[in-house]
Amino acid sequence: MTDSDIKDGPGPSAAPPGEAARQPYHHGELRPALIRSARALLEEDGLEALSLRAVARRAGVSRQAPYHHFADKHALLAAVATEGFRELAATSLARMQQAPDARARLNASGVAYVVFAAANPSLFQLMFGGLGGRFNQDEALNAARKDAFAVIRAASADVPAVSRGTPDLSAVAAWAFVHGLAELLNKGAIQPRDFGLADAEALADQLIR
Amino acid sequence: MTDSDIKDGPGPSAAPPGEAARQPYHHGELRPALIRSARALLEEDGLEALSLRAVARRAGVSRQAPYHHFADKHALLAAVATEGFRELAATSLARMQQAPDARARLNASGVAYVVFAAANPSLFQLMFGGLGGRFNQDEALNAARKDAFAVIRAASADVPAVSRGTPDLSAVAAWAFVHGLAELLNKGAIQPRDFGLADAEALADQLIR
């Protein structure tokens, strides 16, 4: 037995524990199901441990089935990352709507950024560079990332004291700051309790002033 | 032929193109040689493509030889990352020494951070989280990272206008800002030419004010 993988997925009539009691043959909604499986495995086992075969297994499908919906593993990951950017933009906007003035909105967008990263560490890692070189290759991904940044840019432009210089430069500065904070917290390089604070949100709230 | 790897390295008397015309059997300086090989491959092919077997091949040694000097692949990568943090701290200090006052020293340390990341993108990626979960496991790595941050902390503490609040919080803010800038540039999320600037150094210089 050189290869043959022993058992990659259950037979078409078994009930796998993970996600899907397979329909007879065609799945019907395999593409979104694969993205869901990937996200679940991502937060369970981390980005390094995420394999295309495991994603297919969890969706109750053969290891090659994903190739009918994604060009390769990176394309699947890019789709997951795209979804991540959309959610980031959405939660940022939601948080900003509860702020009284422009300054508070900018702060809220920053806190939202850090909170999102803390709540979805592996997804955040994937969103920024988890795909190695092919990071800027995917068009939908680029658009979603740009939209997410646009939220910060708009919030920054509304605060006169901040956007004194070139508005875009100010927005980039704000983005870089919250992004760096998110990354350092995410990787454990800094920890909220080292500063007597409970969680990432408290630290972000304290620093963004 | 199920396995047997065909040809992992040249025989003990061949001359591989890469790095080492092997001494007869014992290498003598294999540990640093492996770190050198890893760094070379890192910048040539990127972090994702770096395999322990390729590192061994380049050092002119069998695939199992590294295990006599490192517990596993992550331990090798941790050693490379540790070296990276030492160099980062060293180049930061070097740049700071050419600055006239405290404020300029802080700025210089920030520019040095971004320039280092731009000059060693894959190494920088490895230094921050390229090892997945085991990121905080290695003692030497933790110490080297702490030392690198200490450079920023010291520079920040010397600037009264900056360290008005809790000094450590101010230092973290400075770190987060330059780190985020380095990451965003590194991953291509922002590009200097989008702001009419030539390179990462120019952008960092512009923003750090």
Added chain:
DNA sequence: CTCCTGATCTTGACGCTGTCATGATCATTC
């Protein structure tokens, strides 16, 4: 209805990976 076509899913195979188990070689100490 039958037949065909294209989409969807599966299985086989290949070379690559990290690493365990085991064997070979060497430098050093008794």
Added chain:
DNA sequence: GAATGATCATGACAGCGTCAAGATCAGGAG
């Protein structure tokens, strides 16, 4: 000079991503 521990090599294994080729199904044309 023999023993021993450090160093290096080879065999083997399961898992990975993905190419190639076969099986199955749904829908429309005749």
